[in-house]
Amino acid sequence: MLDDRTIHFCRACGTAVRHEIPPEDNRPRAMCPACGTIHYVNPLNVVGTLPVWGDQVLLCRRNIEPRKGLWTLPAGFMELGETTAEGALRETEEEAGAHVALEGLLTVLNVARVGQVHFFYRARMLDTHLAPGPETQEARLFSEAEIPWEELAFRTVRETLQHYFRVRGQGDTGVHCIDIA
Amino acid sequence: MLDDRTIHFCRACGTAVRHEIPPEDNRPRAMCPACGTIHYVNPLNVVGTLPVWGDQVLLCRRNIEPRKGLWTLPAGFMELGETTAEGALRETEEEAGAHVALEGLLTVLNVARVGQVHFFYRARMLDTHLAPGPETQEARLFSEAEIPWEELAFRTVRETLQHYFRVRGQGDTGVHCIDIA
Numbered sequence: 012m013l014d015d016r017t018i019h020f021c022r023a024c025g026t027a028v029r030h031e032i033p034p035e036d037n038r039p040r041a042m043c044p045a046c047g048t049i050h051y052v053n054p055l056n057v058v059g060t061l062p063v064w065g066d067q068v069l070l071c072r073r074n075i076e077p078r079k080g081l082w083t084l085p086a087g088f089m090e091l092g093e094t095t096a097e098g099a100l101r102e103t104e105e106e107a108g109a110h111v112a113l114e115g116l117l118t119v120l121n122v123a124r125v126g127q128v129h130f131f132y133r134a135r136m137l138d139t140h141l142a143p144g145p146e147t148q149e150a151r152l153f154s155e156a157e158i159p160w161e162e163l164a165f166r167t168v169r170e171t172l173q174h175y176f177r178v179r180g181q182g183d184t185g186v187h188c189i190d191i192a
Numbered sequence: 193m194l195d196d197r198t199i200h201f202c203r204a205c206g207t208a209v210r211h212e213i214p215p216e217d218n219r220p221r222a223m224c225p226a227c228g229t230i231h232y233v234n235p236l237n238v239v240g241t242l243p244v245w246g247d248q249v250l251l252c253r254r255n256i257e258p259r260k261g262l263w264t265l266p267a268g269f270m271e272l273g274e275t276t277a278e279g280a281l282r283e284t285e286e287e288a289g290a291h292v293a294l295e296g297l298l299t300v301l302n303v304a305r306v307g308q309v310h311f312f313y314r315a316r317m318l319d320t321h322l323a324p325g326p327e328t329q330e331a332r333l334f335s336e337a338e339i340p341w342e343e344l345a346f347r348t349v350r351e352t353l354q355h356y357f358r359v360r361g362q363g364d365t366g367v368h369c370i371d372i373a
Contacts, residue, residue, distance in 0.1 A: 019205070020204070022201055023200055024200070025208065050203075053234075056235055090234070091235055091307045096371075115369070128237060186369075188297050
């Protein structure tokens with residue numbers, strides 16, 4: 012969930028900030044009048060996988076808001092100190108308890124409206140053992156015909172699944188870049 | 193430049209934070225004991241272009257630290273409210289004053305050590321007019337033989353240029369994903 016990221020106080024010294032355009036900049040930033048720290052608020056990366064087992068793919072039913080109860084791919088916010096691939100593997104483990112091997116970046120989706128970039132990797136499931144974490148009600152495999160298209164949590168998940176089924180079997184291992192309006 | 197992003201005070205209420213592992217989390221976060229805000233520090237995206245004019249590419253000599261005086265591709269931190277492509281275009285305009293048309297994502301480079309993901313787009317220069325901004329000492333075109341390999345500012349720039357020259361003319365328009373150790 013997107014928390015309120017507005018900066019009211021300086022992270023370095025605790026003084027109330029002013030929102031002004033710094034010298035040699037062109038947009039307002041939270042500036043500390045006491046210690047001079049300039050605070051930037053930047054887009055966030057969401058990293059995940061599309062786990063595949065034979066002709067089936069793995070979806071997780073969300074146990075947290077937003078979109079609790081709807082189906083998603085295992086994904087979450089990228090952490091400091093990890094790569095996009097490492098983050099995607101971590102989220103797959105945390106949310107589905109699935110063991111997978113990554114097979115390359117599948118989609119990069121810009122969601123500028125909420126200040127996010129989503130990365131989904133193709134992943135080959137190594138077995139069908141699943142152990143959903145606290146953020147997941149249920150994890151299960153779906154064939155293409157079984158995908159609950161009307162109960163998907165996010166457009167980025169829909170676009171990634173659609174792209175996967177479109178190119179599956181074509182030998183297309185390229186990255187699909189999409190802007191979500 | 194990477195500023196010190198350590199959080200000492202709550203952005204919402206100004207109270208000194210504690211660094212603790214929140215419930216249902218698995219790593220320490222800056223938590224506010226007064227208002228309960230949890231502060232996350234996440235990776236940053238750097239977006240830029242590799243502008244091409246005939247058999248030449250555009251490089252910019254940096255006028256700011258770090259690596260002042262060394263050559264780079266036009267790039268900078270992605271801003272809230274823009275896509276990676278929009279940010280890459282903006283940085284190309286700001287740093288080189290170059291007019292370009294984007295031709296697809298070329299490289300995605302993970303630099304986990306500094307908590308960054310870099311995106312470079314192929315860009316076709318529309319003319320050779322250049323108007324370097326305050327962060328650039330000089331912008332000019334280089335043939336492959338002229339590239340100042342020993343005076344490049346960043347590994348991500350080197351890798352992107354190497355990849356471009358490797359696949360140039362091969363019809364390979366795929367995205368190259370690289371981890372920078």
